[in-house]
Amino acid sequence: MPNRRKILMAAITGMITVLFWPFPMAGAQDDGTAGHMTPVLRSSKVSGDEEKFREDRWHDDGRAGGIEELSFTKKLENDISLSFEGRVIVPDEDYLFRLRVGKRKTGYVRAEYREFRKYFDGTGGFYAPFAVAPFELNNDLHLDVGNVILEGGLTKKGIPAITLRYEHRFKEGEKSLLEWGPVNQAGTIKNIYPSFKDIDEKTDIFSLFIEHDIGRVHIEDRLHYEQFRTDTARHDKERNLTTGIAETVTVNENYSHDAFYNSLRMESYLKEKLYVSTGYLYSRLKGEGGLRITTIPFGPEPFDNNWVTRAVDVEYRSHTATLNGMLGPSSNFTLYGGLQAETADTEGDTDALLTATEPVSGTVSPGAVIKSDKDKKALEETFGIRYTGLPSTTLFAEGKWTQNEIDLFEEELEEGALAFERLTGSKRSGQRYTLGFNNSPFAGATLSLRYRRSYIDNDYDHITDTEPGYSAFITAQDFTQDELNVRFAFRPFNWLRATFTYQLRALETDTTSEAATDGSFTTGEYDAHIYSLRLAAKPAPRLQLTTLFSYRDADTTAFDNGSPSVATYGSDVFSALLTAGYGIDDKTDVSMEYLFSQSENAQKNVFEGLPLGSDYRQHGVLFTLSRQLSETIRTRLQYGYYKYEAEEKGDADDYNAHVFVLGLTYNF
Amino acid sequence: MKHLRTFCLCIIVYVSIILILLACSSGVLDSPPESMIQGAEFVGIKTCTMCHSEMVRDFKMTNHGHLFLTDSEGLQGCESCHGAGSQHVNAGGGRGVHIINPERNPKPCFRCHLSVKAEFHFRYHHPLRESRIACTDCHDPHGEDIYRPRKAFADGINATCRRCHREQARPRVFEHEALREGCTVCHNPHGSISSKLLDERDTNLCLKCHGQIASPGLVVLGSFNHTNFLTRGTCWSMGCHTAAHGSDVNAHFRY
Numbered sequence: 001m002p003n004r005r006k007i008l009m010a011a012i013t014g015m016i017t018v019l020f021w022p023f024p025m026a027g028a029q030d031d032g033t034a035g036h037m038t039p040v041l042r043s044s045k046v047s048g049d050e051e052k053f054r055e056d057r058w059h060d061d062g063r064a065g066g067i068e069e070l071s072f073t074k075k076l077e078n079d080i081s082l083s084f085e086g087r088v089i090v091p092d093e094d095y096l097f098r099l100r101v102g103k104r105k106t107g108y109v110r111a112e113y114r115e116f117r118k119y120f121d122g123t124g125g126f127y128a129p130f131a132v133a134p135f136e137l138n139n140d141l142h143l144d145v146g147n148v149i150l151e152g153g154l155t156k157k158g159i160p161a162i163t164l165r166y167e168h169r170f171k172e173g174e175k176s177l178l179e180w181g182p183v184n185q186a187g188t189i190k191n192i193y194p195s196f197k198d199i200d201e202k203t204d205i206f207s208l209f210i211e212h213d214i215g216r217v218h219i220e221d222r223l224h225y226e227q228f229r230t231d232t233a234r235h236d237k238e239r240n241l242t243t244g245i246a247e248t249v250t251v252n253e254n255y256s257h258d259a260f261y262n263s264l265r266m267e268s269y270l271k272e273k274l275y276v277s278t279g280y281l282y283s284r285l286k287g288e289g290g291l292r293i294t295t296i297p298f299g300p301e302p303f304d305n306n307w308v309t310r311a312v313d314v315e316y317r318s319h320t321a322t323l324n325g326m327l328g329p330s331s332n333f334t335l336y337g338g339l340q341a342e343t344a345d346t347e348g349d350t351d352a353l354l355t356a357t358e359p360v361s362g363t364v365s366p367g368a369v370i371k372s373d374k375d376k377k378a379l380e381e382t383f384g385i386r387y388t389g390l391p392s393t394t395l396f397a398e399g400k401w402t403q404n405e406i407d408l409f410e411e412e413l414e415e416g417a418l419a420f421e422r423l424t425g426s427k428r429s430g431q432r433y434t435l436g437f438n439n440s441p442f443a444g445a446t447l448s449l450r451y452r453r454s455y456i457d458n459d460y461d462h463i464t465d466t467e468p469g470y471s472a473f474i475t476a477q478d479f480t481q482d483e484l485n486v487r488f489a490f491r492p493f494n495w496l497r498a499t500f501t502y503q504l505r506a507l508e509t510d511t512t513s514e515a516a517t518d519g520s521f522t523t524g525e526y527d528a529h530i531y532s533l534r535l536a537a538k539p540a541p542r543l544q545l546t547t548l549f550s551y552r553d554a555d556t557t558a559f560d561n562g563s564p565s566v567a568t569y570g571s572d573v574f575s576a577l578l579t580a581g582y583g584i585d586d587k588t589d590v591s592m593e594y595l596f597s598q599s600e601n602a603q604k605n606v607f608e609g610l611p612l613g614s615d616y617r618q619h620g621v622l623f624t625l626s627r628q629l630s631e632t633i634r635t636r637l638q639y640g641y642y643k644y645e646a647e648e649k650g651d652a653d654d655y656n657a658h659v660f661v662l663g664l665t666y667n668f
Numbered sequence: 669m670k671h672l673r674t675f676c677l678c679i680i681v682y683v684s685i686i687l688i689l690l691a692c693s694s695g696v697l698d699s700p701p702e703s704m705i706q707g708a709e710f711v712g713i714k715t716c717t718m719c720h721s722e723m724v725r726d727f728k729m730t731n732h733g734h735l736f737l738t739d740s741e742g743l744q745g746c747e748s749c750h751g752a753g754s755q756h757v758n759a760g761g762g763r764g765v766h767i768i769n770p771e772r773n774p775k776p777c778f779r780c781h782l783s784v785k786a787e788f789h790f791r792y793h794h795p796l797r798e799s800r801i802a803c804t805d806c807h808d809p810h811g812e813d814i815y816r817p818r819k820a821f822a823d824g825i826n827a828t829c830r831r832c833h834r835e836q837a838r839p840r841v842f843e844h845e846a847l848r849e850g851c852t853v854c855h856n857p858h859g860s861i862s863s864k865l866l867d868e869r870d871t872n873l874c875l876k877c878h879g880q881i882a883s884p885g886l887v888v889l890g891s892f893n894h895t896n897f898l899t900r901g902t903c904w905s906m907g908c909h910t911a912a913h914g915s916d917v918n919a920h921f922r923y
Contacts, residue, residue: 056791058798116800125901169832178864181906191901201835230835236906249906251923255838263817275725281817285839291917307923312916314839322815326728334728338814348841350916370917372841382814386728410842410919420919428848456849473880473890479849487780501782513880515888524876526867532782550786556868558875562884565899566875569868571861575786597789599861603870610901612870614861618791644791 033668035072040089040663041065048655051140052644054119056618059092061657066090068663079104093117093144107154115146120176125192126650128606130185132241134652137194143173160212171201177234181249184240190610193237201230217268222261228287229256250294257287257314265322273328281320288313291352298355306355318344332389340380348372354414366414378404392440402430422472423464430456436485444491452483468514476512476520481505496537503530511559521559528554528571542583550575565609570601587628595620602648616646636663704751704768704776711753713745719761720746723810730811749776749809771804784858793859805831806857826851840914844921846877847913854912874903 044061046053053061070086080103087096095115102108122137151165174196181193204227211220234251260283267277289312295304324338350370355363384398405427412420436450456479462472484504491497509524532550539545552573560566574597581591596619603613619642626636638661646653717724724746727733747753755766770776774796778785788796795801803809806828821830821837829851830837837847846853854873855865862869868876875887882888887895897908904912911921 058795058800116795116798118795176863178866178869178902179904179906179910180901182900189900191905193906195906203834228834228838232835234910236910238906251910255835257838259821261821265817279815279817283821285821287838289916291923293923305922307917309917312841314841314916316821316839318821320817322817324814328728336728336814340815340817346839346843348839348916350841352917354917368917370841372843374843380815386733406848408843412919422919468891474878477877489780499779499782501780503783509876511877511879515880515882515890521879521881523879524872526876530783532786534779534782548782548785550783552783552786556872556876558872559879560875561879561882561887563887563895563898564885565895566871566887569870569872571868573786573790573861575789577786577789595789597791601861609899610870612902614869616791616861 033072033074035070035084036665036667037070038068038663038665039066040068040661042089042659042661044657044659046655046657048644048657049121049123049653050655051119051136051138052121052123052653053642053655053657054142055121056644057642057657057659058116058119059089059094060117060119062091064089064092066094069665072668079106095146106156107152109152110149111151112149113146115144117173118143118145118175120174120196121653122176122194122196123649123652124180124194125190125610125612126648126652127183127190127192127610128650129188130183130190130241134649135183135193135239136652137176137196139174139196141174141176141196143171143175143199145171160210163207163209165205165207165209167203167205167207169201169203169205171199174198177236179234179236181236181238183238184242186242192610193239195234195236197235198233199230200232201228203228216270217266219266220264222263222265224262225258225260227256227258230254247299248296250296252292252294253289255287255289255312257285259283259285259287275324275326277322277324279320279322281318283316283318283320285314285316287315304356307352308355309350309352311349311351313347313349315347316344318342330389332387334386335384336386337383338381340378342376342378342380344374344376344378346372346374346376368419369413371409371411373407373409375407376404377406378402394438396437397435398433400430400432400434402428404428418466421464421466422462424472425461425463427459428456430454446487446489448485448487450483450485452481454481454483455479462514473514474511475514478510478520479507480510481507495539496535498536499532499534501530501532503532504528505530505554523559524556526554526556528552530554544581546579548575548577563608565605567603567605567609567611567613569603570613571599572601573597573599589624589626591624591626593620593622593624611648613648614646615648616644618645619643632667634665634667636661636665638663705755705766707755708752708766709754710747711757713747715757716746716753727810732809732811751776770809771802774803777803777809787856787859790859790861792861792863792865794857794865796858829857836913840911841916842914842919842921844912844914869902871898871903874909 042064044059046061050061066089067086068089071084073081073083075081080101083100085096085098087094093115094117095113097111097113099112100108100110120141120143122139122141124135126134147167147169149165149167151163153161153163155161177195177197179195180191181195182189182191183193206225208223209220211218213219231254232252236249236251238247238249240246261281263279263281265277265279267275269275291307291309291312293305293307295306298304298306320340320342322338322340324336326334326336328334348371350368352368352370353365354368355365380400380402382398382400384396387395405425408422408424408426410420410422411418432452432454434450434452436448438446438448440446458477460472460475462475465472482504484502486502487499489497489499505526505528507524507526508522510520511523512520530550530552532548535545535547537545552571554571556569556571558566576594576596578594579591581589583589598617599614601613602615603611605611620640622638622640624636624638626634628634640659642657642659644653644655645651713724749768749770751768753767759765768776787793796803821827826837826847851857854867856867857865860866866873878889880888880890885895886893887898903909909921911918911923915921915923917923
């Protein structure tokens, strides 16, 4: 099926190209024709983990080639213009065809096909005391992702502008998962066996957009209808290294929905300095699905539960209304505000058959009927001011408030008897305050600062919970976040521009649970300080240098109640990106890029838990030599060296790679 | 601190190299190094307003408006991101005619958002530098009207992620309430050192919300003692809470 799409798009674009493109040409034509084409050849040689190389570089190893870039525009008679962009790299499955034909002040049609491949490394976790290398799937996991667009638009003056669009999106292939399976060695169990998932996902979207001005009022309406369907299969495996016994669990899931929304929006400048807009959105989604779990061999393990659903139905409806305004009492002072109200209702029903093994009664297969219902009412307000009256300075402040009420009902009946019921009423309120300034103290310098504090308070009232304390054991949860962004850019010399940024992000999560006797306590703390410096220099006419250093000092500490198996998660990263370009003469350039990234956050809980911290180094160097061979042809030769080392995976992911690229750009 | 010292050392070395190169060079450029469009000059925001008045007008309500809508020196304003506009003006305007389009090229965004650029070079990242996506696929640099009624089928911030990740954002019979706070509670969309762009690759991801005071040394969640399970690995391991985005059959997200 994907090949049919590619062939169709290639055929359409090819035919139009031949029809409109008088070949050969040299240089930009007087008739407005211009473009370029870049064929390339690439060869990659990898020693080490090839899958990890593909995941990092987003392309295949070995040999590849194709058209890296094809672009041309042509002006035809009667104000008609044609443009085309293309890209084909095989075997990377990297395709782009983009065609647009338009007539000035009348309309246009365009077609697009885009596809790329995402690669995944299938290496599992590493637990050093097992003295075995990490398990690897080695099944060339990759996912082909893309879309097809067909669109037409009417842009004639005096009548409504109309855009009609069809889009088909797809994802096909396999991806790695992090739900690793248990590996048992002499009674010690660690969840490190890699898992993966088959995916076949398709979405068809039809949309219509109409906009028009009536007097001073701009009106627009957007209609959207989509059909979504997905079939997935998750493959998990459990292994016992001592007995050699393995168990596999396959979770097949399918789901499809029809969804529709329509939004109507109007805006107007009632007076020169008074702007008002309002809108309404209605959306509805109706979906159905199915799930089947297959465990082989099906044994007495506590989680050996095979489910087969007979029906899964979900439905979602929402209404949203907005009202916004902006007032500019003076040219330097702006006030703005907005209000959004929303109601949403989600319902879910499942009819399933569960086969489980119980310690006493053995294998049982109760039928389960599950229902859920969520009603949400939300209100959100924003108010902001902005002042530009001071010389070369902008001052701004904004407040945002949210109030949500959500009622949740969940129920499960097994063979007609109540097995689980939950009724929770929750209130969620949020506040977000932002203030800052942007100032240019002297020519070539800019200093900007933005500080933001936000609070989100959740209160849960578990009116009914037949499994007391599980899963609805949280009665209140508050998030408090501070963000500070500082940026200073200046040009000390005409040839040098420096930019320094500092970011602070601190998030605290406070929780109150049913079991807590001393009220609220901190369950999570995240602190990050990020320092970045960019230098862009042109110290000589033919020399250009750009550098970015960035260091992130960050960690997350969750409430572990003194359990040694939980270690602080560090995410410190040091990154350096350097590029240098030098023009040897009028026809020849050389450039060099160096990329470095390092994270040393190994966890030291090997005897109490499973270390999952990151500990890696990544280097990449790319040399490019390019030369103008003639007025229309430029060639480029590239060599890249990439090195990756990850001690966190016992060096199983390490690789060294050499990449050669030869490209030729023909301008016409 | 070790990394901070390395960071400072790299900066000193680099600045030294530049100064040495400057000493060896024969001259410097006349024009600012980052007009971004060769041969073009800055025209100022008032010139842009002549054709793009609505865009400039609405820009005031956006985050970028706070920072750039200052008509000083021409360097502040539309041309900060789109490059110097003189050639675009002289050509009579037109889509992509002598003007930078950040939709196709993230460089203008990265001139200010330095840490975001670094995140896109982490080992796990959305494929921006591989040209598979653009900043504008998720962000509207001109901002929007404060509230636009177009966040359909998903709560709040999830609407942006839902465009590509419909399976993860779809309604489920049993909802994971973390999704009410948005996908970014667990994921860093630009880039991460952890697979699947997770903020934390271990049990901290869950325990930062799911905490409960119990006897010291025990991790009890609700009425269930999880202490031994945590020694094995993450909460979303096989047989445990694998349906982290919600489940159609199990209230505890086991499948």
